[in-house]
Amino acid sequence: MKRFAYVRPSTLDEALAAGARPGAAYLAGGTNLLDLMKTGARRPDVVVDITRLPDLSAVTVLEDGDVRVGALVRNATLAADPAFARAYPAIAEALLSGASGQLRNMATLGGNLLQETRCAYFADPASACNRRRPGTGCDARGGENRLHAVLGWSEACIATHPSDLCVPLAAHDAVVEIVGPAGAREVPFGEFHRLPGDEPQVTTALEPGEIVAAVRLPGHGKAFAPHARYLKVRERTSYAFAVVSAAAMLRLDRGRIAEARIALGGVAARPWRAAAAEAALVGEVADDAAFHRAGELALAEARPSGENAFKIELGRRAVARVLRLAAAGTPDFAPALPASPFASTTGVALHG
Amino acid sequence: MTHSLTLTVNGEEKTVALDDPRVTLLDLLRERLGLTGAKKGCDRGQCGACTVLVDGRRVNACLTLALTVDGSDVLTIEGVARNGSLHPVQAAFIAHDGFQCGFCTPGQIMSAIGLMAEAGPLDDPERIREGLSGNLCRCGAYAGITEAVRDASKILSGKGGAA
Known part of the structure; x- marks a missing residue:
């Protein structure tokens, strides 16, 4: 690990001043940044520890019913907040399906949004990677790319965004609140993560020196709470990144779909909102035929970026299945295996 | 500096x-x-x-x-033993053969103590396995670890247990 200067600001102004220094990186939970500093993929000159900043660790219900989650709220803390989990159950389920108990205690909301791809060539400084060093090429093309993108990728980069949490956040039309040297601003969640195009090194809408302050969830999203699920297909039952994941939220009116929200994870460089599939479901009877059509529509533009054509069919099936789970109703208690295809909806273990 | x-x-x-x-x-x-x-x-x-x-x-x-x-x-x-007595989770790992080489054991035990503080009493083996999935055991002592945590949870919640 390269040596760095460590600073621990206690006010936002101090943090922004430190973050403006050349080679500065903000540190919160550290689960991703410190790991990449160990591989050498990230080599900051200044580490700005923002964990002691005030006012970024609260979950607040605003006057208009929106819910504001501070960027320093830990994943485990948010998932364990009963009022939050009741209002936004798909987000709680996604949180509980991510990483391990230890990492969920450390990782923060802001860090989750800003985490890097788990493409092995990005983490390895000896590999060619346009995302880490623009213009060097992409060793994932022609390399180990089973888990890479099938939507929104470019010749320059086929990496995926690995977050679970961000998938239902995208489905909820969340808003990202940002503070920076030029003041405060907001970015719609769907515009926060960038597709690679010709500039895969630009991964988010964040400008240099800016900090994610909070994520705001529209209060309207609570209307989905009775029918909101997250499904995560992994290569082992727990503690693995998604091969493909999907969030689905429905508002039902006498068996017909009044409103639908669908987003996928593990398929693109950003959480992938399936707007066409959502629109096609409105007015339909909530049955398997409609859910399969939604799966087809959600992956309509998908194409393999390597040895990963299987993820397209997996994505279709994941969408259909998570819609079926959502239609069946949000369980009263978190399943023993959150978001797992092996968990029954009643919470009773299917194996073991 | x-x-x-x-x-x-x-x-x-x-x-x-x-x-x-x-x-x-x-x-x-x-x-x-x-x-x-x-x-x-x-x-x-x-x-x-x-x-x-x-x-x-x-x-x-x-x-x-x-x-x-x-x-x-x-x-x-x-720091988990008290006055020379093993912590109930430590004792349960011994009683249920929750290890072989022992390298992962301190982490397993600290993780189990942390998990109980987060989740309360644990009886469902599926929840224990999920809750401890961040701790790998390359000897494969998982069956004993799961039983040890189940048993220690009973003792710590005042419902008996064998350890």
């Missing part, structure tokens, strides 16, 4: 001067404070052998810069 760091480790206050900010909590415990119970397995947050409690919450000490937990209360495997 030298940084000064004060921690409560297993109930004792420790002040350390750090000349290098790269020191992780794991390295601080093992190399500077002589507490070698927490193990360096992968050093990447993937194996859980370094698990300790910081302010009562289990974390991977290998992915924690020591300076970031300045002022915190740290509990390691060396």
Whole structure:
């Protein structure tokens, strides 16, 4: 690990001043940044520890019913907040399906949004990677790319965004609140993560020196709470990144779909909102035929970026299945295996 | 630049001067404070052998810069026994053969203690396996670990148990 200067600001102004220094990186939970500093993929000159900043660790219900989650709220803390989990159950389920108990205690909301791809060539400084060093090429093309993108990728980069949490956040039309040297601003969640195009090194809408302050969830999203699920297909039952994941939220009116929200994870460089599939479901009877059509529509533009054509069919099936789970109703208690295809909806273990 | 760091480790206050900010909590415990119970397995947050409690919450000490937990209360495997008696989770690991080589065991036990604090009594083996999935055991002692945690949970919640 390269040596760095460590600073621990206690006010936002101090943090922004430190973050403006050349080679500065903000540190919160550290689960991703410190790991990449160990591989050498990230080599900051200044580490700005923002964990002691005030006012970024609260979950607040605003006057208009929106819910504001501070960027320093830990994943485990948010998932364990009963009022939050009741209002936004798909987000709680996604949180509980991510990483391990230890990492969920450390990782923060802001860090989750800003985490890097788990493409092995990005983490390895000896590999060619346009995302880490623009213009060097992409060793994932022609390399180990089973888990890479099938939507929104470019010749320059086929990496995926690995977050679970961000998938239902995208489905909820969340808003990202940002503070920076030029003041405060907001970015719609769907515009926060960038597709690679010709500039895969630009991964988010964040400008240099800016900090994610909070994520705001529209209060309207609570209307989905009775029918909101997250499904995560992994290569082992727990503690693995998604091969493909999907969030689905429905508002039902006498068996017909009044409103639908669908987003996928593990398929693109950003959480992938399936707007066409959502629109096609409105007015339909909530049955398997409609859910399969939604799966087809959600992956309509998908194409393999390597040895990963299987993820397209997996994505279709994941969408259909998570819609079926959502239609069946949000369980009263978190399943023993959150978001797992092996968990029954009643919470009773299917194996073991 | 030298940084000064004060921690409560297993109930004792420790002040350390750090000349290098790269020191992780794991390295601080093992190399500077002589507490070698927490193990360096992968050093990447993937194996859980370094698990300790910081302010009562289990974390991977290998992915924690020591300076970031300045002022915190740290509990390691060396601090869980009381007056010469093993912690109930330690005793249950022995009673149920919850280990073979023992390298992952301090992390498993600290993770189990942290899990019980988070989740309350644990009876469903599926929930125990899920809750401890951040701790790998390459000897494959998982069956014994699951039983040990189940049994210790009964004892700690006042419902009996065999250990």
